[in-house]
Amino acid sequence: MTTPDPADRVLARASLAEGNPTGWFEQLYTAAERGEAEVPWTRGAPTADLAAWVTPGNGRRALVVGSALGDDSELLASAGWTVTGFDVAPTAVAAARARFPESTVDYVVADLLNPPGEWHQAFDLVVEIMNIQAMPRDFRPAALTSLAGFLAPGGTLIVSEVAEEHFDMATWQSPPWPFCRAEVESVAQDGVEPVSLERIRDGARHWATFTR
Numbered sequence: 249m250t251t252p253d254p255a256d257r258v259l260a261r262a263s264l265a266e267g268n269p270t271g272w273f274e275q276l277y278t279a280a281e282r283g284e285a286e287v288p289w290t291r292g293a294p295t296a297d298l299a300a301w302v303t304p305g306n307g308r309r310a311l312v313v314g315s316a317l318g319d320d321s322e323l324l325a326s327a328g329w330t331v332t333g334f335d336v337a338p339t340a341v342a343a344a345r346a347r348f349p350e351s352t353v354d355y356v357v358a359d360l361l362n363p364p365g366e367w368h369q370a371f372d373l374v375v376e377i378m379n380i381q382a383m384p385r386d387f388r389p390a391a392l393t394s395l396a397g398f399l400a401p402g403g404t405l406i407v408s409e410v411a412e413e414h415f416d417m418a419t420w421q422s423p424p425w426p427f428c429r430a431e432v433e434s435v436a437q438d439g440v441e442p443v444s445l446e447r448i449r450d451g452a453r454h455w456a457t458f459t460r
């Protein structure tokens with residue numbers, strides 16, 4: 249007897265077969281609200297690596313890509329950053345607002361593949377953790393161009409994705425689509441420059457920082 253695929257894989261497959269790289273996220277969040285699925289990346293706590301990195305914001309502007317249920321955005325807000333968190337899934341954005349009704353975070357629905365023009369070079373800190381890898385590789389160049397474009401001069405861009413080098417890609421089932429080192433390095437474009445690139449979690453993830 250084979251184990252049935254979890255809901256996220258079933259929804260992702262159907263969405264991708266229709267040529268829609270992001271539609272399954274909203275479907276998954278709404279199914280989870282109905283108690284019919286689990287959202288595998290919800291932990292009820294901020295990303296540990298970001299918690300280890302976080303520095304005082306002193307009111308500077310931070311953008312959290314793929315803000316999901318809001319934990320990373322709230323972490324940064326509590327450290328004094330003026331935070332915008334965005335997600336393509338309206339149900340995730342509504343859930344983040346509902347979880348943190350007193351929050352100072354501006355939670356908005358937006359698509360990394362077509363972001364608001366006013367975000368261009370508008371953020372002193374940009375946090376991208378495990379979102380771009382959740383879209384097929386065809387969309388990666390556009391996503392990375394958007395990402396680099398958010399960073400203000402003198403700011404910091406954090407990128408963390410699953411490291412292809414750590415896994416046997418011959419047996420790997422996507423999503424996610426892991427990053428190799430060169431792909432992480434390719435975030436450095438249009439005036440964005442690398443600062444550091446390391447492998448964390450016993451080599452399983454890239455953790456890179458950039459500036460402009």
Ligand SMILES: C[S@@+](CC[C@H](N)C(=O)[O-])C[C@H]1O[C@@H](n2cnc3c(N)ncnc32)[C@H](O)[C@@H]1O
Binds near residue numbers: 334335382
């Ligand atoms: C794999 S989850 C990671 C969530 C969170 N960053 C974390 O590390 O736990 C990807 C999140 O990004 C969102 N997302 C996927 N594609 C997106 C896009 N093109 N624009 C904005 N958000 C997107 C999804 O709805 C989902 O909440």
